[in-house]
Amino acid sequence: MINKIFSILYKDLKIEINQSHLFFSVGLYVISSIYIIYISYQPTGILGLEHWVSIFWVIILFSSITAVSKSFFQESGSRNYYYYFVLSPDELIFSKLIYNFLFIVFVTFLTFLVFSSLLGNFIYSYSFFITLLFIGSLSISNCLTLISAIGHQVKNNSILTAVLSFPVIIPILLILIKLSKISSSEFSWNIIQDDFYLLILLNIILIAMTKILFKFLWRN
Amino acid sequence: MKLVKTLSVLLLIYTAAAGILLEVPRLPILNETIRVLYFHVPMWFTMIFLLLLSSFNAYKFISTKNIKYDLISYNYAHVGVYFGVLGIVTGMIWANYTWGTFWTNDPKLNGSAVGLLIYFGYFVLRNSIEDESKKAKVSSVYSVFAFSMLIPLIFILPRLTDSLHPGNGGNPGFNVYDLNSQLRLVFYPAVIGFICLGLWIANIKFKLLKLTDKR
Numbered sequence: 001m002i003n004k005i006f007s008i009l010y011k012d013l014k015i016e017i018n019q020s021h022l023f024f025s026v027g028l029y030v031i032s033s034i035y036i037i038y039i040s041y042q043p044t045g046i047l048g049l050e051h052w053v054s055i056f057w058v059i060i061l062f063s064s065i066t067a068v069s070k071s072f073f074q075e076s077g078s079r080n081y082y083y084y085f086v087l088s089p090d091e092l093i094f095s096k097l098i099y100n101f102l103f104i105v106f107v108t109f110l111t112f113l114v115f116s117s118l119l120g121n122f123i124y125s126y127s128f129f130i131t132l133l134f135i136g137s138l139s140i141s142n143c144l145t146l147i148s149a150i151g152h153q154v155k156n157n158s159i160l161t162a163v164l165s166f167p168v169i170i171p172i173l174l175i176l177i178k179l180s181k182i183s184s185s186e187f188s189w190n191i192i193q194d195d196f197y198l199l200i201l202l203n204i205i206l207i208a209m210t211k212i213l214f215k216f217l218w219r220n
Numbered sequence: 221m222k223l224v225k226t227l228s229v230l231l232l233i234y235t236a237a238a239g240i241l242l243e244v245p246r247l248p249i250l251n252e253t254i255r256v257l258y259f260h261v262p263m264w265f266t267m268i269f270l271l272l273l274s275s276f277n278a279y280k281f282i283s284t285k286n287i288k289y290d291l292i293s294y295n296y297a298h299v300g301v302y303f304g305v306l307g308i309v310t311g312m313i314w315a316n317y318t319w320g321t322f323w324t325n326d327p328k329l330n331g332s333a334v335g336l337l338i339y340f341g342y343f344v345l346r347n348s349i350e351d352e353s354k355k356a357k358v359s360s361v362y363s364v365f366a367f368s369m370l371i372p373l374i375f376i377l378p379r380l381t382d383s384l385h386p387g388n389g390g391n392p393g394f395n396v397y398d399l400n401s402q403l404r405l406v407f408y409p410a411v412i413g414f415i416c417l418g419l420w421i422a423n424i425k426f427k428l429l430k431l432t433d434k435r
Contacts, residue, residue, distance in 0.1 A: 146365060153358045154349055164345060164362065167338040168369050171331075171377055202372060209368050213361045216282040 001091055008087070008095035012071075013102075026067045026103075030111050033059055038118045049122045053180045057173055060111050061140070064104045068144040069161040071100055072152035089215035093145070097210065100141040108137045125187035132179055135199060139172045142206040149217055175199050221423060224416045231413030235259075238406045245402060249318055256314040258406050262414040263307035264332070268374075270300030270418050271339070275367035278360035290356035293363060294346065295429055299422045301339045303414075308332060328378040328385035335373050338366045 016023055037055055046052050083092060112133060116123075123129045144165055151161035175195050182191055239258040247254065274296035281289035311329075312322045323329065345362055349355040378385065 146361075150345070150358055150362055153354060154345070160345065160348055164341045167334050167341055168366065170334045171369065171373050174330075174377070198372070198376065201376075205368055205372070209365050213282075213365060216357065217361050 001088075004087060004091045005095045005098070008092065009098055012095070012099045022067070022070055023106075026063055026107060027110060029066055030059065030063045030107060031114055033062070034111065034114050034118060041119065046119050049181060049184050052119065052122050053177050053184075056111065056115055057136075057177055057180070059115070060104075060108055060136070061169065061173060063107050063111070064137075064140050064144060065162050065165060067103050067107055068100050068141065069148045069151060069158055071096060071103070071145075072148050084219060089218050090211060092218065093149075093210060093214040096149075097141060097145050097207070100145050101138055104137040104141045105134065108133050122184045124185055125183050128187045128192075129180065129183040132176065132183060135203075136172075136176045139176070139199060139203050139206070140169065142203055142210065143169050143172060146206075146210045146213060146217075149214060153217065172199070172202060175202075221420075224419050224423075228413055228416035228420055231409045232417060235406060235410040235413055239410065242406060243402060253314055253317050254403070256310060257403060258410045260307060260310040260314060261407070262411045263303050263310060264374075265411050266414045266418040267300045267303040267307060269415050270296045270303065270422065271367055271370065274300060275364050278363040281356060281360045282364070287353070287356055290360055291429060291433065292426065293360060295426045296422055297339060297342060297363065299418055299425060301336065301343075302421075303418060304332070304336050304339070308336070326378075326385055328374075331373040331378050335370045338370060338373075342366055 037059075046055070144161075147165040147168065148161050150164060151158070154160050175198060179192055179195055179199075235258055239255055244252070244254050274293045277289045277293035277296065281287070281293060311332075315324070316322050342359060342362055346355060346359045349358060
């Protein structure tokens with residue numbers, strides 16, 4: 001099973017590197033939206049922590065939705081038909097989860113780099129914030145993968161993926177924003193542990209639901 | 221079903237009469253508005269109960285592929301969302317008298333509003349698919365997924381932070397207000413009565429849905 005997951009993942013990454021238009025288009029999306037924010041906050045720049053954190057996560061949210069909603073559409077119909085014979089649904093969905101996670105980690109760190117170089121940086125405890133970025137990418141990818149699989153079933157789907165994913169992703173995003181605000185001051189495990197456990201709990205629910213539900217969804 | 225209807229009528233008449241007439245604890249700020257407990261909280265209980273039935277039937281559909289369960293699930297979700305809207309409206313009227321405003325930025329309020337948005341998304345999803353069997357499959361999967369996200373939104377998230385809403389931010393439910401169990405006397409019958417009413421409405425709506433449905 002692990003072998004098959006990684007071979008699918010390897011194939012996806014190889015296609016991504018060969019075509020690479022998705023990679024660059026999402027990168028461009030991130031950079032141009034941050035640049036718009038940068039221009040609109042002239043001449044003072046972002047002054048408050050609240051603005052910094054919320055704009056940061058909103059940009060990550062929108063670019064991840066753009067990135068993840070493509071991950072199922074790039075599969076052609078005949079390739080899907082081939083997958084039915086050689087793969088189990090669990091293998092396919094886990095490879096997609098890992099692939100989306102890698103993609104969103106890329107988006108998140110690109111956003112962090114460009115954002116902090118253009119708009120300044122409010123972060124104090126870096127090690128915690130970088131851990132948070134990893135866990136945030138993991139939660140966002142867990143949340144969006146099943147929704148994009150649902151969107152893939154529906155024609156006329158890019159809007160629908162966004163509409164369906166917003167309400168589901170809000171609890172995760174609220175926790176992430178709250179934790180990011182904390183990371184602008186001295187780190188202390190006592191302040192964050194409740195939210196941190198909750199985030200991990202939500203991830204467990206999301207992965208379990210994705211694993212249970214995808215096998216009903218993928219066959220036509 | 222007959223039992224449900226009888227229970228619903230009797231208990232709701234009792235709730236309406238006793239909820240207005242019986243003695244309630246006198247508390248500052250709350251005063252007589254404490255009676256909203258008999259009408260506002262049962263709305264949410266009913267909503268959660270109906271949505272639970274909805275997602276249970278959705279799961280039954282995806283494991284058996286019997287299209288009947290999908291209709292039942294859709295029907296329960298529909299009625300459940302009506303009760304959710306009523307819950308929000310009654311809560312807003314109460315908030316206007318106690319907090320002085322219809323809506324505040326409070327975790328419990330945000331959670332319930334987002335929870336309703338999830339289900340509005342479910343209706344959008346259903347309307348956007350033409351093919352009947354695909355509609356049933358996709359919306360059932362989304363329904364189960366949405367319900368599993370609704371539970372942390374409404375029950376877990378608001379309890380972790382400070383909240384104006386009674387029963388949150390470490391407040392142990394409404395036990396604070398009813399030292400002499402005066403409120404329980406009406407509250408529990410009200411919950412059962414409204415749940416029975418929800419089931420009754422869902423039953424009638426399901427008959428209507430079966431008549432208008434062309435399958």
